[in-house]
Amino acid sequence: MNYKDTLLMPKTDFPMRGNLPNKEPKMQEQWKTDQVYKKSLDRTEGRPLFVLHDGPPYANGDIHIGHAENKVLKDMIIRYKSMSGFRAPYVPGWDTHGLPIEQALTKKGVNRKKMSVAEFREKCMEYALKQVEHQKTQFMKLGVRGDWEHPYVTLDKNYEAEQIKVFGEMAKKGYIYKDKKTIYWSPSSESALAEAEIEYQDKRSPSIYVAFKVKDGKNVLHQDEEVVIWTTTPWTMPSNLGIAVNPKFTYSVVQVKDRKFVVAEDLIHSLTETLEWENPKVLRNINGKDLEYVVCCHPFYDRDSLMILGDHVTLDAGTGCVHTAPGHGEDDFFIGKKYGLDILCPVDEKGVLTHEAPGFEGLFYDKANKPITDKLKEVGALLKLEFFTHSYPHDWRTKKPVIFRATKQWFASIKAIRDQMLEEIHEIKWVPSWGETRLFNMIRDREDWCISRQRAWGVPIPVFYGEDGEPIITDETINHVSNLFREYGSNVWFEREAKDLLPEGFTSEHSPNGIFKKETDIMDVWFDSGSSHQGVLASRPELRRPADLYLEGSDQYRGWFNSSLSTSVAVTGKAPYKQILSHGFALDGEGKKMSKSVGNVIDPIKVMKQLGADIIRLWVSSVDYQADARVSNEILNQVAEVYRKIRNTMRFMLGNLNGFEASDRVDYNDMPELEQYMMIKLNHLVEKVKTAYDQYQFLTVYNAIHNYCTTDLSAFYMDIAKDTLYIEPKNSLRRKSAQTVLYDTITALTKLLSPIIPHTAEEVWSYIPGTEGYVQLTDMPEVQTFDNAPELKDKWDKLVDLRNDVLKSLEKARNAKIIGKSLEAGVTLYPSEAYGTFLKDAKELDKLFIVSEVHIGGSLDDAPAESESYQDVAVVVKPAEGEKCERCWTISPTVGEDHDHPTLCSSCAAIVKENYEG
Secondary structure, eight states: OOGGGGSOOOOOOSOSSOOHHHHHHHHHHHHHHTTHHHHHHHHTTTSOBOOEEOOOOBSSSOOOHHHHHHHHHHHHHHHHHHTTTOBOOOOOEEBOOSHHHHHHHHHTTOOGGGSOHHHHHHHHHHHHHHHHHHHHHHHHHTTOOSOTTSOEETTSHHHHHHHHHHHHHHHHTTOEEEEEEEEEEETTTTEEEOGGGEEEEEEEEEEEEEEEEEEEOTTTSOTTEEEEEEESOGGGGGGOOEEEEOTTSEEEEEEETTEEEEEEGGGHHHHHHHTTOSSOEEEEEEEGGGGTTOEEEOSSSSOEEEEEEOTTOOSSSSOSEEEEOTTSOHHHHHHHHHTTOOOOOOBOTTSBBOTTSTTOTTOBTTTTHHHHHHHHHHTTOEEEEEEEEEEEEEETTTOOBOEEEEEEEEEEESGGGHHHHHHHHHHSEEESTHHHHHHHHHHHTOOEEEOEEOOSSSOBOOOEEOTTSOEEOOHHHHHHHHHHHHHHOTTHHHHSOHHHHSOTTOOOTTOTTOOOEEOOOEEOHHHHHHTHIIIIITTOTTOOSSBSEEEEEGGGGTTHHHHHHHHHHHHHSSOSBSEEEEEOOEEOTTSOBOOTTTTOOOOHHHHHHHTOHHHHHHHHHHSOTTSOEEOOHHHHHHHHHHHHHHHHHHHHHHHTTTTOOGGGOOOGGGSOHHHHHHHHHHHHHHHHHHHHHHTTOHHHHHHHHHHIIIIIIIIIIHHHHHHHHHHSOTTOHHHHHHHHHHHHHHHHHHHHHTTTSHHHHHHHHTTSTTOOSOGGGSOOOOOOOOTTHHHHHHHHHHHHHHHHHHHHHHHHHHHTTSOSSGGGEEEEEEEOHHHHHHHTTOOOHHHHHTOSEEEEOSOGGGOOTTSEEOSSEEEEEEEOSSEEOTTTOOEETTTTOSSSSTTSOHHHHHHHHHHHOO
16 A cells, blocks of 8 residues: 555645736736725615725826835725725815826927917816726736726716815805915925925035125114125015014124124124124124114115014024025015015016016026126125025925015915814824824914815805906805806806806806906915815715825925814814824835936836736735835735735645635644634734734734744744644544644634735635635734633644644754654653743643653653753653654654554554455
């Protein structure tokens, strides 16, 4: 007889190689055909609703690894929630308006000047919708489950109609107004920008010190004295109308050769060094508040520059006397208004100086720095010119510097609802917790939100103007425009005249002759996406406001989190979300920002083609997403190795479930202790993983499952259970118990892994005996309780520790050539008193240690010199006595006792006779 044929070796068609790039698209197509997303909602009908509201990515270009991280995080949450007691719809969305789409069309050769605004907008819409479809396909390849047939897009007619309602409600409450203010202006975009659209980059700027001669000293300063200012924007000198000083500072008149300069007393030392003054002499000191209303002469215009008081003046740099141009700075604007200064802004929308800056008209602001500096030098006002690199605000779309520019814009008042917003922030759950402080501080320090943009592609501001120039916003006009947009889309605003956009027969005291104009500015795109709580959550029947969760990158504290909170509190008085979860950015393997020019970009589309979407998804679960996460080809290959380990563990279990059926399960109470111990360990894993999922701790899920597969299964149980599974009779209690452990383990693990690697989980599920349908359409395993769990776990934890000590001794004996394989060994244990009592009841230690014989010697104190000593045991390893069994390979003195099977041990001989003869 060939004894190999009597062994029950693993057998499965589940492939060792994942081949994910080929399998995943076919699976996704099958999910689509089978309407798995719809079935997930049908299956959970009547359960509590969980709404994760998708923040809309911008519809332009391929997705990047940051997009992939964001969408996978959301998908893991949605999949888990739908398997753990909730109905969890997912409606993906897109942000479809804004400058980048206009720029993309220009690059493609679209000549905007040769078409009407409405025609250009049609081109923008066509491009945006193509981008939506393109990105949708890429997101679906990641295995993200959702209502892809009915996403929300901000250019949708119904969405725009709801956005108009949000604007109208805010206007009705007095939160919307038009005013001339100094705001961020992007010459490269030719548009106003909000704070959320600003990012800081290094810029090299000129630094100049300029002397202003005193014209009327108000009995405080003399006409032969000069006030010194410092600025890094020489191009704003034509706009100077004042000099601000701090009323709390002391100022000094300092004589340097034949000139007398006025500067802050505390800065004399640093200025002496910077301006290279020789032997400066302080003539007298003056209180800052006494300098109010002193009049100086503009350096090169016949114009006054008024000295004014401001607490914004600091001693951090400069001279303590601040150049004030109300048309080009926020502090300058407010203090200028306080003192009745003109809001002079001689720079047009392209950043070019106008006729209000005589001598420099037609120059781009940055190019004007040199001629203005030359003029200051010519008139003797320039004391110093140098250059320095500093952090400076840039347009986050074009990456070009912005300027401060006073223009008339539409604003939403944050100040009016600020206290309410701050109260709401305290009611929200934050992950990570510092998110609360970050958004709180942003809102606390914010006065208003500039919502108008001077572009073509966006939702128009639905305001009409009367003959007297007054804006007209009424319930009647808002409702009418909203209905028009719902029927025709917002392009109707640009296709029709103002009178044709107003309700029939509309009259207004502002237009006695019935002549109206319409606003040509569009809304800030953050107003678009920030209205999604109305356009999506409150409008889709399967959703609700507030959402349970908003999950986006940490840049959205200044973006979508911020704008959504602003519009929602303004309209409803409440936040649109109950919880905020933010993630960091994806960096390269060295922690550097990814850049195409550097060549360190990880393209998720390429990764999916090479390794598969499940590898990206497993990577997402393997990082601390709340911080910036590193990703590189090397890191992804390491993740792929972990994937292979998990897959091979699954394959081992499937192979040993060959012929097993769910009805073969052995009850826990009938199992041997080892199997009971593994059921307890599995139960602890289920509890730990589900708790981690509930807390959005995906790294904990990843580590727990990886460690369980590697340590508890591969290195421990599966190593021990092989003998039972291969050698024991097919229907023996011991073998069925081991198979029950494997069956329950693989069923639970597949469910636990389904939110992270859904493609692999579905593949495994299809091979588990007795399973049907999709694992994603089942519920998470329940946490069980076992009466003997505490005592049994404590006992077997000690046995596992003891086993680790024995394995170390076996390894040393193997290295010393005392034994070869561990089954060739006989082990004698010399336990401590505590372990001695404990080991008296231990059974089948030879199977636990995978050796051929185990003896208990004397106490730890009696251990011979050649033993290996550990904390609670000493171990002696020697070759086992007897012959090697041809079937189970153990060394046993019983080999040869059975005359019919002389090469087998007595146990194997009995199994063969009972199960394989006759």
